[in-house]
Amino acid sequence: MVVPEGFVVPPWYLLVPVVVILGGVIALLWALEPPVTDRTVLSFAPWMMFGSSLHVLYKLDAFPATIEPLFSAPMVYAVTAVVAGLAWIVAIFLHVGGLQPTVARFVGIAGTAFFTVFAMVAIFQSIELGTFxxxxxxxxxxxxxxxxxxxxxxxxxxxxxxxxxxxxxxxxxxxxxxxxxxxxxxxxxxxxxxxxxxxxxxxxxxxxxxxxxxxxxxxxxxxxxxxxxxxxxxxxxxxxxxxxxxxxxxxxxxxxxxxxxxxxxxxxxxxxx
Structure with a gap:
């Protein structure tokens, strides 16, 4: 066995759209060629944490059965990459339009907000169950x-x-x-x-x-x-x-x-x- 137990391949009607969207996000970022500095990398740390919170909620059975496979491993990585990539693209256009001082700032704040919301959902659920x-x-x-x-x-x-x-x-x-x-x-x-x-x-x-x-x-x-x-x-x-x-x-x-x-x-x- 070369992969961890628990890896789930979602149905094609969930897998294909995510793969297509992810490919489009990567292609657009490749065309935009945004700079990648220390600040850029640090701004993506909350997004890494956001993906973790999604998978924890998956293990807590917090998602509807119809979309639950999206948050299994390894699919959750692709879903997180799509959301984070879209946030990066939005940040680039906001910065170019003069609405944001830096790209990294918007990416970091958005990622922190996403992680905080989903992590708190897991924490509140555990408090209610007495497992915190x-x-x-x-x-x-x-x-x-x-x-x-x-x-x-x-x-x-x-x-x-x-x-x-x-x-x-x-x-x-x-x-x-x-x-x-x-x-x-x-x-x-x-x-x-x-x-x-x-x-x-x-x-x-x-x-x-x-x-x-x-x-x-x-x-x-x-x-x-x-x-x-x-x-x-x-x-x-x-x-x-x-x-x-x-x-x-x-x-x-x-x-x-x-x-x-x-x-x-x-x-x-x-x-x-």
Whole structure:
């Protein structure tokens, strides 16, 4: 098995329109060639979180059955990309028309609004059901923040050129993957959650087989791998960012999304129970 359990292929009458619209959005953005800076990448962080909230609501059976497959994995990624891409296009035209000072500002505010609304729906539903448990998710975010600061300090001291070149984009990549590692470790070691991604499960089982598992759990190895992998990727991207910053930062945005999306999904899901 090479894909996580729970992957759902929606009916063709849902799949085809989303794929066509997504292709159109990508083609229009390709034609517009908007600049991709650190601020642009950071403005898309709330959209990554928005996609996570949609999938959490899917797991809570919050959507009507007719459209529910749109928010399953991996379809939710395409739906999120469509909405975020449309917001980006609108922001570009608003900026060109003088109605917005920057493109990134509108994208970031819109993404934050979307994420807040859908996350609050999940939280309010869990409060009504009595399943709201914020302690360990909050701990996960705090620990991930501390580890990210340490990792970025190490990167800045020993590989200064990498940190300076990748900037806030690099910091987001490290934080996203660190939070993914920490939330997965907390879920596996503390909350008894299962892991559906085969490779992640393999690393967790390797950590469980070590003598340290009885003392500090099995998840620490997964955290170490995630943090180390994020830093290695940034090192490999340094020259690419210097030579072709727009393309390189776009790819790094996807790398950040692969970490931050699952991380926020874990955190929010553990919070709403």
């Amino acid at each position: 448990e914020p302690f360990w998710p909050v701990v996960s975010v705090i620990v991930a923040g501390i580890l990210t600061a340490i990792a970025w300090l190490v990167l800045g001291l020993w590989f200064t050129d990498v940190a300076a070149t990748t900037g806030m984009t690099g910091a987001l990549v490290v934080f996203g993957h660190t939070l993914d590692g920490v939330s997965t470790a907390v879920g596996y070691d503390v909350l008894g959650a299962s892991e559906n991604v085969p490779l992640s499960l393999l690393i967790l089982e390797a950590g469980k087989a070590l003598p340290t598992a009885g003392v500090i759990g099995a998840g620490w190895l997964f955290v170490l791998v995630k943090v180390g992998l994020a830093m290695v990727i940034l090192g490999l991207f340094r020259e690419y960012v210097e030579e072709r910053p727009r393309q390189a930062r776009t790819l790094l945005t996807l790398v950040a999304a692969v970490g931050l999306g699952p991380a926020v999904h874990n955190t929010l899901l553990f919070m709403v129970g």
